[in-house]
Amino acid sequence: MKKGIATVAQLSAFDEVIDARSPAEFDEDRIPGAISCPVLDNAQRVVVGTIYKQQSAFEARRIGAAMVAENIAHHLKTRFHDKPKNWRPLVYCWRGGQRSGAFVTWLRLIGWDACQLEGGYKTWRRMVVAELEELPARFDLRVVCGATGSAKTRVLDALAKLGAQVLDLEHLAAHKGSVLGALPDRPQPTQKSFETELFRTLHALDPARPVFVEAESRKIGRIQVPEALIRQMRASPCVAIEASREARLEFLVRDYAYLGDDIADLQKKIDFLKGLQSNETLERWKTLAAAHDLPTLFAEFIELHYDPLYHRSQNRNFTRFPSAPIFTSDDLSPAGIEALARRILAAAAAQPEALTRVADPATP
Structure with missing residues (x-):
């Protein structure tokens, strides 16, 4: 020195x-x-x-x-x-x-x-x-896919508690990824700070073990995911969660309950969808927000915005999504999420590439 x-x-x-x-x-x-x-x-x-x-x-x-x-x-x-x-x-x-x-x-x-x-x-x-250009290629990523409301982030949390390696990009970005994804108690970090934390997180992972990561677009709120990581994710094996509409709606109402605390802010977020939805639809959604009718509002979000967007993007962006093992569930309560994570881990340990559909044991 x-x-x-x-x-x-x-x-x-x-x-x-x-x-x-x-x-x-x-x-x-x-x-x-x-x-x-x-x-x-x-x-x-x-x-x-x-x-x-x-x-x-x-x-x-x-x-x-x-x-x-x-x-x-x-x-x-x-x-x-x-x-x-x-x-x-x-x-x-x-x-x-x-x-x-x-x-x-x-x-x-x-x-x-x-x-x-x-x-x-x-x-x-x-x-x-420089490291963020090289690091992602070292890892065996398993991309957790599923429509909005499938509790993907909570599944990552459960996987981590069960001992799996996870890369929680939404936690690092302090944002849930959707137009409603801003957190009430955590501002997003700067781009540089996000990349520093991503660098630290990747260095702490073991390249010899799989790493579960949620399917994300290039941007999480205002944070840009590094291109090398996006490339690696889009070329990696996928795990697909197919939760029932009822389970997803119940989860969304619970997970986004805080949106009802600031109706003006929720209505402002709805306005961000201008150009993607008709003015009539946006006005109806703002009326539902004003009435604190989150179940009806989120049900329409699922049907008219999130599901069409998911079906358009998933097959196009993630090349191995069509061959992903599918995990069905009609229970996204904390216990149901833990059970779902256990099934995903068990399948990952038993050659997941050979699986085509993994049903919820409670599903007929």
């Missing part, structure tokens, strides 16, 4: 990773586990940048240096006042330049073996992007 400089491959060698960028940069994405200790806050960064453009680089450095010194002193007094002599931190900024360099200089003057990340966050980001 070059004195005072470290590479991305050496991240695990440090006791702490410090992000010296502004809070806004940190919020957009960061190296996993890093703590935010900005040497310039959001407003200060704007001030220094403006002076650099409108006056001179010297004046920007002169004013910025005072701000940086003050902020580093604050971190030393509050965040690092109790660190032992053998503490080894790694500091990074945007591209391994002056912000992290100044921080490391002070830390090393104190006596800590601090290092600066070579190339900064930009190097980390380039590695994530």
